[in-house]
Amino acid sequence: MADKRKKEQNGEQNKDHGVLYLGIDLGTSRTSVSASNGVRETISSHVGYPKDVVSKKLLKKDVLFGDEALDKRLSLNLYRPLAEGVLKCSQEGGEEAKANQRAASDLIREIIRCAKPRSDELIYAVIGVPAQANINNKEAIIAAARETVDSVMLCSEPFSVAYGLDMLEDVLVIDIGAGTVDLCRMHGTMPEDSDQITLTRAGDFVDAELMKAIESSYPEAQFTIQMIKVMKERHSTVAERAEPVIVSLPVGGKPQDFDVSKELRGACQKIIPPIVEGLGQLVATFDPEFQSKLKNRVLLAGGGSQIKSLDTAIEIEMHRTLGEGRVIRIEEPKYGGSNGALKIAHDMPEEYWEKLK
């Protein structure tokens, strides 16, 4: 903000060398950006600040992001500014809220920096927000973004996924994130509240369930939620017949192998019933003439879509409860939302950007 104001005072408003479009997907676990200069980056949504002067001197940085922040978390005050798809700072609170606000601003600034914008180019950004984000969430996101971009718009996250794939009519989008699973019904126009359902049983829920299951099965094993998350991201599957998942966990300081196949599969499978139930609600309230088409055009997106055989499992459950179903997994789960947001930014007319500056 200070840089921008200074530039304006000095008359350095010479941004006529091009237009950089940014599509940003703010996620509970990962934040991604796709830019019109070819850059695509994704970082985990963690922000860390050195705890004291000593760690600051050691780290040689004022703030760390993503995996770097996770690696050095013992020396940092670590923040995860988004939870269940919304910014924590938007909730009422004292110092904690302010700290999360600052972390959110820094995270957004960092993801924009990762896009390598030039100072002589206009930056127009579209940010995908969770389907049911409230006014406080949106205000916080816009405030953070406007410090570094010239004009910013918000749009629904699952909508941006569908827009990016040109699937705008008779499509059901399942966007499985860490904090939420967003179900969105597309029918050729802007989705309304009645077209969207947000479920809180998502990636973080799977982590918690897996943690409980392993604790129950192997009480002697030592692990953290971060280790569980890594285990899940590497081996997650809902297939009944899959290779055994053997992980190494310390027991009393000594590594030991554990077969966590059953626990992992069980935890992952728990998100399927609410998803299919949500799909059923969206189908049941749709035009009966197009319900069959809707059921056979289900798009699986988000980081959680990488769970092996999840698409098949959802299809099987849909056949059982809804009579039919076909699930298509998108090719780039990490960038589906940001790619769609980029496309929206590209297609937005110039006059709209000008009015929102």
Place this chain on the structure above:
Amino acid sequence: MRVEFERAQRYAYPTVCMMISVDRLGALQDIYGVDSKQEIQQAVIELLESQTRASDFLGCMIDDRIHAVFPHTSATAAENLAQRLLNGARAMQFDGDGRTLRITLSIGIAHNEDKEAISFDTLIGVAEEGLCVAESGGGDRFIETELYQLYENNQRDQEAGGEQPRAPLRAFAPAEPDAAPLSLLEMIEVEDSALGAKLRGFIDAYEKGSVSDLMEGQTSELVPQESVSEQDRQVEAELAEKKRDMDLLQRRLAKLTEQLGLTEQELARVLKMKNIDPGLASIYKTVQGLSEDEASAAVKKELMVKIFEANIEFRKQLEERSSEPN
């Protein structure tokens, strides 16, 4: 037809003369009778009429041959017409004593576009020669000859010498009706003995399997051995020089590339030292917007409006909230 030809000459428009005969018509008559012959001839005339406009030709039948003149017809058009006639004849079927008969045509073509085609007799003669060549070649074809000059020269010679003009290119027509027609090689030997001898030599060599020797001999006669070696040496020398130039350029290129890499590294180091990141330029120099050619452009346009309106509405809500007294 003569009058038409003279009119064409006077007004300088193209005219074509065709001689058309049914192959082996005499043999067909002998086998299947006169009625079959008449039926075939009538069918050919009808074919001719169907392939041309009514005013397109004048014709008559002489000695089982159809003489036709096509005013306002170029040589190219005549060839196309002849091809259509051949195709049409091939498609015909006749019933002869319970057997299916098929016919083919031979066609000779002459046109007045050649400067030596100055008389109608020339045109007729050239067309007849073409027809003879077509028949001699086995039929089912058309021949367009370019023997106008020969015709005219013969005519002039004969008239100057007071002799009866002889039929030119007698070799192209059988001397007697029952005599076997001359082969193509024999015809060429009659016309050009030197060329005919060379061709006969080539054919003999081919039959003996020694064509390559013959070709080499022919080539050797044309290109002296010494000059071939000299040329080879020159080419090799040029190639070697070009190769040296290429090597030099490649070395220079490698050096420049290395220097460029070092410069880039140094530049990156300085930028990093000063904590400067110039960034990557966008591929767009101006604001883009939705293209009209885009699929579902209308739907997307409306969606853009909705997104914009939602953001405007949200900004208004924020402004109202911030203006409310606390």
